[in-house]
Amino acid sequence: xISITKARLCSLLLSASIGVYFSSLSAQDQIDEQEPNHPxxxxxxxxxxxxxxxxxxxxxxxxQEPDVDFYRITGLPGQLVSITLEGQATGMGTLSDPYLGFFxxxxxxxxxxxxxxSSLNSKLVVxxxxxxxxxIGVSQCCDYLFTGGGIGTYTLNVFxxxxxxxIAGRVVDSDTFSPLPGDSYPYAGVSLHRCNDFDCSQWVNxxxxxPDGTFMFTNDYMGMPLTAGTYVVNVFAQWYEMSWFEPxxxxxxxAAELGDxxxxxxxxxxxxxGRLVDALHNTPLPGNTPxxxxxxxxxxxxxxCYAVMGGLQTDxxxxxxxxxxxxxxxxxxxxxxxxxxxxYPLASDLFTLGDKESIDLQDLPxxxxxxxxxxxxxCDVLPMGGVCKxxxxxxxxxxxxxxxxxxxxxxxxxxxxxxxxxxxQVGRAGAKNPNPLRxxxxxxxxxxxxxxxxxxxxxxEGTALCVSVNVGRDxxxxxxxxGDRLLFxxxxxxxxxxxxxxxKDSKRLLRKKEKPEKAGHQPx
Numbered sequence: 109x110i111s112i113t114k115a116r117l118c119s120l121l122l123s124a125s126i127g128v129y130f131s132s133l134s135a136q137d138q139i140d141e142q143e144p145n146h147p148x149x150x151x152x153x154x155x156x157x158x159x160x161x162x163x164x165x166x167x168x169x170x171x172q173e174p175d176v177d178f179y180r181i182t183g184l185p186g187q188l189v190s191i192t193l194e195g196q197a198t199g200m201g202t203l204s205d206p207y208l209g210f211f212x213x214x215x216x217x218x219x220x221x222x223x224x225x226s227s228l229n230s231k232l233v234v235x236x237x238x239x240x241x242x243x244i245g246v247s248q249c250c251d252y253l254f255t256g257g258g259i260g261t262y263t264l265n266v267f268x269x270x271x272x273x274x275i276a277g278r279v280v281d282s283d284t285f286s287p288l289p290g291d292s293y294p295y296a297g298v299s300l301h302r303c304n305d306f307d308c309s310q311w312v313n314x315x316x317x318x319p320d321g322t323f324m325f326t327n328d329y330m331g332m333p334l335t336a337g338t339y340v341v342n343v344f345a346q347w348y349e350m351s352w353f354e355p356x357x358x359x360x361x362x363a364a365e366l367g368d369x370x371x372x373x374x375x376x377x378x379x380x381x382g383r384l385v386d387a388l389h390n391t392p393l394p395g396n397t398p399x400x401x402x403x404x405x406x407x408x409x410x411x412x413c414y415a416v417m418g419g420l421q422t423d424x425x426x427x428x429x430x431x432x433x434x435x436x437x438x439x440x441x442x443x444x445x446x447x448x449x450x451x452y453p454l455a456s457d458l459f460t461l462g463d464k465e466s467i468d469l470q471d472l473p474x475x476x477x478x479x480x481x482x483x484x485x486x487c488d489v490l491p492m493g494g495v496c497k498x499x500x501x502x503x504x505x506x507x508x509x510x511x512x513x514x515x516x517x518x519x520x521x522x523x524x525x526x527x528x529x530x531x532x533q534v535g536r537a538g539a540k541n542p543n544p545l546r547x548x549x550x551x552x553x554x555x556x557x558x559x560x561x562x563x564x565x566x567x568x569e570g571t572a573l574c575v576s577v578n579v580g581r582d583x584x585x586x587x588x589x590x591g592d593r594l595l596f597x598x599x600x601x602x603x604x605x606x607x608x609x610x611x612k613d614s615k616r617l618l619r620k621k622e623k624p625e626k627a628g629h630q631p632x
Contacts, residue, residue: 141165141177146256148215151178151243159189160267167203167248167258174256177246178211181266185240188333190233190269193246195262197227203260206230207252209245212237222249224310233269233332270336270360275300276324277366279317279343281373287321288345288371296345296371298323303338303355312339336360347374347436375439377432378466380405384426384446384454387473388505395421399448401474403428408441408458415445432461439463446472450480450591478506479579479591482554490598490606493565495538499558500577500595504549513544513585514577516559516595521572521621529621538562547579567606572599574618594618 139161145152154163169175183189191210195203208221208230224231228249236242244266248258279288279296288296296317302310313329327333338357344350348371358364384393384401393401405417417435422428428444430437444456451474459467479502486498504510518539520530533542538560545557557577574597581588597614598606609617 137161139163145178146176148178148211148243148245148254151180151215154179154181156182157266159183160265162266163264164201164261165246165264166201166261167246167256169248169257169259175258176251176254176256178254179244179246179264180213180241181244182241183236185236185238187236187240188233188269188271189236190265190267190335191231191244192224192265193221193230193262194265195229195260197229200263201261203248203258203262204228205249206262207247207249207258208232209247209254210234211243211245213239213241213243215243217245217254220252233328233330233335269333271333272336272358273361273363274324274326275334275339275341275358275364275366276322277341278321278368279323279345280321280368280370281348282370283373285368285370287319288317288348289319289321290316290323291319294345294347296321296343296348298325298369299342299344300325301340301342303340308338308340308355334358336362339364341366341369343369343371345371347376347433348372349374374436375463377437377439377442377461378464379432380430380437380442380444380461380467380469382428382444382456382469383471384422384428384448385471385473386451387475390471390473392424392426393422393448393451393474394424394426396424399450401426401446401448401451403430404445404447405430405435405437406443406445407437408443413443416442432466439465444469444472446474448474449593450477451475452477476505477591478504478510478581480505481577481591481593484595484611485556486596486608488608490561490563490608492563492567492604492606494563496561496563497558498561498575498595499556500593501554501556502547502549502579502591503554504551506551506590508551510547510549510581510590512547512579512581512588512590514547514557514579515542515544516561516575516577518561519574519576519618519621521574522568534559534561536560544585563606567600567604569600569604571606572597572617572621573606574598574614574621 139154141163142152165177167175193206193208194200195206205228209217210219210232211217219232221230221232245254247254251257288294290296299314300312301308302312304310313325315323317323336359338355340355342352356364393399395401401422403420404415406413407416420428439462441458441460443458446454454474482501484500487496490496516534518532518534532539535542536545536558549555576592576594578592579590580586581590594614596608597617598608601607
């Protein structure tokens with residue numbers, strides 16, 4: 109089976125299609141429209157006209173008298189009948205957007221067709237009622253009540269469809285010829301299109317392939333049997349190049365067995381793996397416990413790098429693994445970016461990978477910040493009308509003695525103004541004396557920093573606050589930050605108590621609270 113581009117479909121069909129439609133019309137019986145033929149109860153009686161036949165008609169609406177045409181026809185009970193209503197789209201009239209209705213013998217509307225899938229013309233395939241009698245309504249879109257209003261000429265065709273059995277095949281990988289399933293990766297699917305006079309744009313139906321890569325079409329998207337004609341299939345799957353295959357003709361009573369339809373896999377890298385470790389002690393940096401290490405993969409072009417996969421946690425041994433096919437990573441130049449609490453961000457060297465190529469970056473050392481944060485001690489329930497005392501342990505992880513200051517910042521989110529927040533600083537004596545605490549630490553030594561936070565007598569429901577600590581080095585601590593840490597967040601819960609959240613929940617709350625403000629901020 110040869111794959112082709114969609115642009116070639118038109119040229120493949122031109123020579124065979126010109127004049128076919130008009131010659132088929134000439135073999136049909138013509139029935140002339142007779143007015144008045146509306147409303148439905150006064151439909152023009154066509155009677156037992158042999159199929160196929162066509163009716164050239166016109167809608168001549170004026171403001172005082174909207175026009176709609178009805179035709180009462182008698183056929184064989186249970187017979188399958190095709191009805192098309194054509195106008196300006198195919199040069200079979202001047203009606204710009206035909207609207208087709210199928211009614212039972214009592215003028216009860218059964219089905220409506222607006223567009224046929226490839227044009228503004230209308231098409232229905234129906235099964236006749238047991239009485240064999242039915243009514244066809246002709247109007248302009250979108251007159252769903254069929255009260256009239258259209259202006260223009262049209263051609264109504266009624267004929268017995270010529271049916272085929274089915275269209276089937278199997279979707280496979282072009283290299284391995286292994287089947288591509290639709291219910292699991294790579295989620296292969298097939299779209300069936302019908303070729304008309306000059307193109308193959310009329311969508312017929314779509315389906316996912318079976319677990320063995322096979323597919324079979326027996327009906328269109330409305331559940332109607334497939335009719336004889338020329339078709340084309342469009343085949344697609346995740347990380348495979350979408351393909352249109354050669355048009356094929358299916359005659360009356362035939363089945364089309366298309367065989368294997370190969371898809372070409374897009375070029376993908378193999379994998380990227382490595383381990384994040386502490387640069388001083390070579391210990392692993394996990395992602396699900398402190399320091400909560402996260403990895404991003406960036407693709408790099410001549411103009412810069414951009415993230416293609418972000419927020420991957422390392423495992424408990426600091427390892428990460430990124431599969432190229434899972435994330436759709438095509439051959440190119442990449443780098444690894446990593447971040448962790450109390451560590452400087454890391455950017456790996458650039459590396460280039462080709463199709464199916466992989467790389468193991470081994471150990472990637474992350475340099476710790478001079479100040480490391482440890483155990484947090486504080487009140488789980490913040491006392492109303494009292495003072496919440498909390499502390500955090502810090503360690504000097506740098507070289508030599510550390511001199512500096514530390515201060516705590518409180519972010520307060522009021523329910524009265526949910527998209528705003530207040531910041532204020534607290535110290536050992538709370539907000540009334542928010543002066544920073546002095547830090548004087550020898551190498552590898554630690555100390556506990558204690559702070560106080562006064563809580564009002566009552567806090568409105570929906571209130572939230574978050575507390576963080578910053579440490580800076582002398583002589584200008586506020587301009588030479590050595591580390592910062594979110595300690596905790598608290599929210600009002602039952603009995604209007606402010607209850608402290610876990611570290612993970614605190615980070616999640618802070619991201620949620622800060623997002624509206626960041627989204628609404630406009631730089632000056």
